[in-house]
Amino acid sequence: MQDDFYLRLEERFRGAPEEIKQRLRAYLPTTAQVQAFYPQGLAIDVGCGRGEWLELMQEQGFEILGIDTNADMVAVCQQKGLSAVCADAFERLATFESDSVAIVSGFHIAEHLPFDTLMALMKEANRVLKPGGLLILETPNPENLNVGLWTFYMDPTHRHPIPPLLLQFLGEEAGFADNRIIKLNGPESPEAGSPPLARVAWSLSAHPDYGLIAQKQTTEQQDVLLSHLTHDDLAQPLQQINIELEQLQQEWEQARQAYHQLQAEQDRLQQTFTHELNAAKARTLMIEEHYHAARRELHDTQSRFHVLEANADKVYQQLLNTHASLSWRITKPLRFVSRVIRKGPDKAKNALVKGVRLAFKVAIQIPGVHALGKKTLDRAPGLRRFKNKLQGQPAQAGQPGYVRPEYQNEQRSRIASDISQRLGDRPTKPQEGDQ
Numbered sequence: 001m002q003d004d005f006y007l008r009l010e011e012r013f014r015g016a017p018e019e020i021k022q023r024l025r026a027y028l029p030t031t032a033q034v035q036a037f038y039p040q041g042l043a044i045d046v047g048c049g050r051g052e053w054l055e056l057m058q059e060q061g062f063e064i065l066g067i068d069t070n071a072d073m074v075a076v077c078q079q080k081g082l083s084a085v086c087a088d089a090f091e092r093l094a095t096f097e098s099d100s101v102a103i104v105s106g107f108h109i110a111e112h113l114p115f116d117t118l119m120a121l122m123k124e125a126n127r128v129l130k131p132g133g134l135l136i137l138e139t140p141n142p143e144n145l146n147v148g149l150w151t152f153y154m155d156p157t158h159r160h161p162i163p164p165l166l167l168q169f170l171g172e173e174a175g176f177a178d179n180r181i182i183k184l185n186g187p188e189s190p191e192a193g194s195p196p197l198a199r200v201a202w203s204l205s206a207h208p209d210y211g212l213i214a215q216k217q218t219t220e221q222q223d224v225l226l227s228h229l230t231h232d233d234l235a236q237p238l239q240q241i242n243i244e245l246e247q248l249q250q251e252w253e254q255a256r257q258a259y260h261q262l263q264a265e266q267d268r269l270q271q272t273f274t275h276e277l278n279a280a281k282a283r284t285l286m287i288e289e290h291y292h293a294a295r296r297e298l299h300d301t302q303s304r305f306h307v308l309e310a311n312a313d314k315v316y317q318q319l320l321n322t323h324a325s326l327s328w329r330i331t332k333p334l335r336f337v338s339r340v341i342r343k344g345p346d347k348a349k350n351a352l353v354k355g356v357r358l359a360f361k362v363a364i365q366i367p368g369v370h371a372l373g374k375k376t377l378d379r380a381p382g383l384r385r386f387k388n389k390l391q392g393q394p395a396q397a398g399q400p401g402y403v404r405p406e407y408q409n410e411q412r413s414r415i416a417s418d419i420s421q422r423l424g425d426r427p428t429k430p431q432e433g434d435q
Contacts, residue, residue: 041102
């Protein structure tokens, strides 16, 4: 089909450019959302035709690019000062990086494409769109009886009508997060209570077109901004919308910074708490170790105390047995005499010692006394040593009462030192009998 023929066909049956441009304003509240995210974003119109949508996007502040295979259509756009190229849509879209375009649109092109080609075009649009970007596809509405029965076939390049629900499903399959259908154009619906014939007449001409608005997955920040926008907000001038969105952006940044600060403070407190908890656990373990060590030491001390107590009881019992023994009672006079000798004058001591020696020598000659004395001496080794001393006979090694010579020397040295301290280091006089 010749390019100039299709241009004349569109001018006859599509409508005047001013009329088409006015109809397309129905999409502006939705494109305003994208403009809030990307104020100078790129809007690509596939099958741009005479450029009505390109003009509208340029007026709204978008960067624009029209793509069409009809050279005459592209020439019309360029004459209006619009950026447009004559190229294949797939080849041209392939030159754009992923997540680089704000809006991809196609008005009355879906019905011209084979099904597989349409599906591929929608997926490619999803690739190049930025997060929150829009794909807008407008096509004749077969729900309108006039369109479905005859006006659709006024264009010989049309393949087949596309039901709205099918195009919406294709948007989901292409990966778009939000897919909405809006019914466009035609007369206003009749008021409630209108005659049935009026409603029938309206159904023949109502919404001859519909549009699919498919939005790519938005970011969390974009969701927050969109939650503050209403339909009335989007009807305001774009400049005012941008001002309000900038304020929301600042509030969002402040809230995000506050959140990160709180998160950092929470992490710091968590680290401090963990450090103090570990320190407390370490102190608790150390205290428990000291406690168990003290318990063990106390137990050992109690054990030693019980041993010492038992030994003391044993020694005390031995002392009681010694005091109750016959030898202790027999030697009581001797102990008394010994104390007297130690306390009396030197001459009296010598005389008394000699007397005791003589009395002992006489007493041991008596048979009964000798046997009793021997038995007593056998029980008390100390008395045997005393008896040998009185007789002038030192004990021999291996015999009861034997004292090692070195022990005797130690005893003599200790006694001499004690006497020297008692007498104040005075020289001792030679005593009688000590020659």
